[in-house]
Amino acid sequence: MINALRGMKDLIFEDAERYRYVTETAAKIASNYGFEYIETPILEETRLFRRSVGESSDIVGKEMYRFTDKGGNDVCLRPEGTAGVVRAFIQAKLDRQQGQKYRFFYFGPMFRYERPQKGRLRQFHQFGVESFGEKSVAEDFTLIQMLSDIFDALGIRYSVQINSLGCDACRPPYRENLVSHLEGIREELCEDCRRRIESNPIRVLDCKNEHCQELLSEAPRITHNLCDDCDRDFQQLQDLLSNARIPYRVDPNLVRGLDYYTGTAFEFVSDEIGAQSAIAGGGRYDRLVEYLDGRPTPGIGFAIGIERIMELVRIPEKERSGWYLGTMIPEGIDSILKLAHKKRKNGEKVVVEYSPKGLKGHLKGADKVGARYCAVIGEDEWKNGSIWVKDLLRKEEKVIPIQEA
RNA sequence: GUGGGUAUAGCUCAGUUGGUUAGAGCGCCAGAUUGUGGCUCUGGAGGUCGUGGGUUCGAGACCCAUUACCCACCCCA
Incomplete structure (x- = not known):
């Protein structure tokens, strides 16, 4: 008997229905927010992900389905959706339309070669949106509101965490600041944290080790080291969320694992689905279009992990028909x-x-x-x-x- | 990549300290006055006990290996 590959699952019967219900519900809401459907190739040049997601991330470093095709191209199955949409945005020369807003939504399979567990497959599905050209923090708020609308419509309970990762002006000084602080307590930190000081120092902040957490109570926080612009935006975002009665929590340890994020970062979390509790995540990526050779264009997006919410979704009972x-x-x-x-x-x-x-x-x-x-x-x-x-x-x-x- | 758990019928699982023909529930098929569904009753089909070795007079049970699945670390949606 031939079985599906490890970490890959068939969507059949109720699973298939749930998948369709999720994507249709989310697509409907996204188009109400003025987003348009886009579909990009599942296979892309490896360079695309190295330059966007980033060499330092595990995703690019060790989780990609990568091979050389018959034409000798170094290609990858996409591990996430943003890079492809940004590539398409630039390829369609939409970055030349300075001042224009472009908003897209997509859904489909993503691939990461990881050890499977609850809520983590090698082929999984995301629903995502990307917004280009809008630098107002009101757009950050709007995406978070859209996400809560989607989860409300699907009958899913969640909590929202937000953070600001700063911009080119305030992140590098903060990072240096943090690294020098960490170097001071290096010998007392756990092995993982010592390694992370070089690879991804901000990650050290959310180490699960209790002893590390005690040591880190004195560590500098990004939220206290933002530049004026970032700080003002972050405050405004919080005001907007409060006015809209969307409960949120500021988590200074919230770090996105992908290198392209700047400014606002957010995550939707569920406590009903096991260790892989992030059901959606996103944030701003104001430099990404440039990284990929486009004209500077602000951007922000999010992605929902469809498999992670599948069992939580309350689907309407289907009635007899036909x-x-x-x-x-x-x-x-x-x-x-x-x-x-x-x-x-x-x-x-x-x-x-x-x-x-x-x-x-x-x-x-x-x-x-x-x-x-x-x-x-x-x-x-x-x-x-x-x-x-x-x-x-x-x-x-x-x-x-x-x-x- | 690291650790732990599991593997018996289509599905969910029983299976005593190793001992005759491996069981149940659900599902499936067929019947219960010849043309009336969901409920009930009766009967039936269906398993080389994940795979490969080993121990033993004898292995579904014990040992080793291997594969797959699950959970956690890690990472992330």
């Missing part, structure tokens, strides 16, 4: 097929049972496929060109000429 057609005698099949096609052309859902069988068998069959109407041709109906129809919901039945069915 038709089940069957016959009790072999001669009836032509009439059944003709009727089925007429109804299908008419936009109705129809399931046909080809084998003749007793009425009871057909009723059971209709029940099983969730049909509302069960229509059967038997001996009597065959003789006078009629068909027996039962409404399974109202328990009403009638015999009518087949032309009228």
